[in-house]
Amino acid sequence: MMTAGRPVPTQEDVLGYFDTLSNWGRWGDDDEIGTLNHITDDVRLAAARAVRHGRSVSCAWEVAVPDEMERSTTTCPCAADMPGAENMPPAFHADRRWGFSSERVGITFHGNTVTHVDSPCHRDGTMYNGRSHSLVDPATGSGWAAVTAAANGIVTRGVLLDIARVRDVPWLEPGQAVFPDDLEEAERRQGVRVRSGDAVLLRTGRGRVRHEAGAASGVTQAGWHASCLPWLHEREVALIGADTPQDVQPSGYDDVLMPVHAVSLVAMGLWLLDNCDLEACATTAAELGQWAFHLAVAPVRFAGASGSPVNPIATF
Numbered sequence: 001m002m003t004a005g006r007p008v009p010t011q012e013d014v015l016g017y018f019d020t021l022s023n024w025g026r027w028g029d030d031d032e033i034g035t036l037n038h039i040t041d042d043v044r045l046a047a048a049r050a051v052r053h054g055r056s057v058s059c060a061w062e063v064a065v066p067d068e069m070e071r072s073t074t075t076c077p078c079a080a081d082m083p084g085a086e087n088m089p090p091a092f093h094a095d096r097r098w099g100f101s102s103e104r105v106g107i108t109f110h111g112n113t114v115t116h117v118d119s120p121c122h123r124d125g126t127m128y129n130g131r132s133h134s135l136v137d138p139a140t141g142s143g144w145a146a147v148t149a150a151a152n153g154i155v156t157r158g159v160l161l162d163i164a165r166v167r168d169v170p171w172l173e174p175g176q177a178v179f180p181d182d183l184e185e186a187e188r189r190q191g192v193r194v195r196s197g198d199a200v201l202l203r204t205g206r207g208r209v210r211h212e213a214g215a216a217s218g219v220t221q222a223g224w225h226a227s228c229l230p231w232l233h234e235r236e237v238a239l240i241g242a243d244t245p246q247d248v249q250p251s252g253y254d255d256v257l258m259p260v261h262a263v264s265l266v267a268m269g270l271w272l273l274d275n276c277d278l279e280a281c282a283t284t285a286a287e288l289g290q291w292a293f294h295l296a297v298a299p300v301r302f303a304g305a306s307g308s309p310v311n312p313i314a315t316f
Contacts, residue, residue, distance in 0.1 A: 034269015141304020158295030171205025
């Protein structure tokens with residue numbers, strides 16, 4: 001099978017990745033963190049040494065209200081006005097300086113807009129490391145490989161591969177795929193090499209489009225081609241992110257809608273960071289001539305959740 005002159009895997013090859021790229025049992029039968037095992041103490045120390053300028057940038061989008069969340073706000077100008085104040089002691093009523101605002105927030109973060117992390121409890125009949133999908137309960141969430149498995153945070157070296165810059169275009173058009181030779185050309189031009197334990201952030205330029213024209217509707221998007229999966233496995237990448245929801249769409253495979261999501265989460269236990277805003281990161285990297293940096297991702301410890309909204313911080 002050829003795409004734009006490149007040999008690419010057939011659908012049977014991609015389906016075979018569930019076996020050939022599997023990390024089931026690699027770190028023991030009870031492992032829930034998958035490729036985060038590649039982030040050793042030495043990897044974290046090396047990530048700290050990547051900080052040379054002390055400059056930090058966010059790689060997340062601001063969450064729009066009310067577009068992407070339900071929110072109600074309660075305000076109380078002073079203590080005496082708050083509900084239940086009649087039951088408080090006299091000193092409480094005398095304090096005219098203590099007031100508050102309080103929010104109740106509900107958010108749906110999976111999808112194509114909110115920056116979020118996906119944990120390996122996503123499933124394709126069977127979850128990562130061979131656990132049954134029956135471990136996911138509608139009321140309590142997942143009893144296996146939930147986002148709380150990363151409660152200590154994801155702290156490692158991040159590497160930005162700017163494919164739009166490599167192709168000398170402002171952005172990749174929807175439906176354009178990124179291939180392994182693109183990744184290696186980005187490494188060569190940027191003077192960096194992806195190594196074990198790294199988080200790889202893929203810039204297609206969608207962030208620039210979104211800044212200039214707003215978030216697009218529909219499911220057609222640029223992103224990783226399935227042929228990148230063996231490359232990511234060989235390099236022992238711990239986490240991948242993109243300024244899209246990862247997979248190029250359409251994927252090019254009739255029976256595998258989102259091969260990068262499916263193979264990464266289910267077979268490899270590879271954590272995903274969807275919908276990053278990589279524009280400030282790319283501008284900073286180009287200005288400093290530094291494409292590797294310290295990356296910190298701290299998921300909220302939502303019990304049983306399959307992911308979490310996050311604000312990844314790159315420090316150069």
